[in-house]
Amino acid sequence: DTGVSQDPRHKITKRGQNVTFRCDPISEHNRLYWYRQTLGQGPEFLTYFQNEAQLEKSRLLSDRFSAERPKGSFSTLEIQRTEQGDSAMYLCASSSTEKLFFGSGTQLSVL
Amino acid sequence: AQSVAQPEDQVNVAEGNPLTVKCTYSVSGNPYLFWYVQYPNRGLQFLLKYITGDNLVKGSYGFEAEFNKSQTSFHLKKPSALVSDSALYFCAGRSFTGGGNKLTFGTGTQLKVEL
Numbered sequence: 001d002t003g004v005s006q007d008p009r010h011k012i013t014k015r016g017q018n019v020t021f022r023c024d025p026i027s028e029h030n031r032l033y034w035y036r037q038t039l040g041q042g043p044e045f046l047t048y049f050q051n052e053a054q055l056e057k058s059r060l061l062s063d064r065f066s067a068e069r070p071k072g073s074f075s076t077l078e079i080q081r082t083e084q085g086d087s088a089m090y091l092c093a094s095s096s097t098e099k100l101f102f103g104s105g106t107q108l109s110v111l
Numbered sequence: 112a113q114s115v116a117q118p119e120d121q122v123n124v125a126e127g128n129p130l131t132v133k134c135t136y137s138v139s140g141n142p143y144l145f146w147y148v149q150y151p152n153r154g155l156q157f158l159l160k161y162i163t164g165d166n167l168v169k170g171s172y173g174f175e176a177e178f179n180k181s182q183t184s185f186h187l188k189k190p191s192a193l194v195s196d197s198a199l200y201f202c203a204g205r206s207f208t209g210g211g212n213k214l215t216f217g218t219g220t221q222l223k224v225e226l
Contacts, residue, residue: 004154031212042115042201042216043155056213091154098143098162100214102154 002026004103006092012109013082020078021106025094032075033100034067035091036060043091049075082110113138115204117217124192124224132187132220134202141207144185145214146176149199158200161185162207172196192224 005024013019025032030051035043046065048056051072061067064082069075079086087110093100114137124130136142146158159170166178176187185202202217 033212033214035216040218042203042218043214045213045215048212058213093155098145098160099157100147100155101157102147104152104154 004092004094004101006090006103006106008106009104010107010109012111014111015084016081018078018080019082019108020076021090021092021108023075023077023092023094023103025073025075025092026101027073029094029096029101030072031095032069033093033095034075034077035093037089037091037105038087046077046090079108082108084110086110113204113206113215115202115215115217117200117202117220119220120218121221121223124222126194126224126226127191130187130189130192130196130222130224132200132202132222134185134187134217135183136185136202136204137183138204138206138215143205143207144176144178145203146170146174146185146187147201147203147216149201149219155201158187192222194224194226197222197224 007022032049034046037043047067049069064080067077089105091105093102116135144161147155149155159168161168161178169175174189199219201219203214205214
């Protein structure tokens with residue numbers, strides 16, 4: 001069990017560019033979550049997958065955001081046409097029960 | 112809408128003294144409540160959860176939390192604090208029914224344990 005892995009750890013991009021983050025959950029976990037955390041705030045829910053099905057999406061997830069989980073394994077979160085307000089830590093978590101296991105996150109900075 | 116409040120941005124306590132980190136919730140129906148801890152440069156780690164049963168829940172590293180339905184609170188406690196407990200603590204909750212799998216987190220409380 002290597003835990004939840006997220007790649008990259010840090011991403012610096014220019015406004016208007018597209019970025020994609022990857023999350024590798026714990027292998028036996030069928031549930032996968034994406035959260036966003038800004039300084040001084042708690043994590044905010046973005047979206048939830050059960051296996052390959054995306055079952056919930058937050059209103060925070062604008063049309064510029066898309067997430068996938070092909071074959072119910074790893075997941076990707078893409079942000080198109082990034083804006084400065086997208087700068088945040090993007091957290092992935094996986095679970096098979098109520099207990100979530102979080103990755104270390106991807107810190108996005110939009111210049 | 113569900114919400115979780117942590118009224119203290121920071122809590123300072125001397126090593127060996129008891130600590131309390133406060134949390135109140137607003138969740139429809141029966142709540143699922145959690146505490147997570149975040150150390151610098153590391154992901155959030157699960158401490159404990161309340162789903163049903165005894166109001167006093169025991170978790171990792173000697174922490175416990177008391178569910179109080181009448182006060183809608185779920186305060187985190189430890190009888191004797193350690194310097195290594197210094198970290199950022201998050202309370203989180205969701206509804207048992209109808210809330211989906213969306214966990215709502217509080218804004219976090221920075222715990223500082225000093226010698």
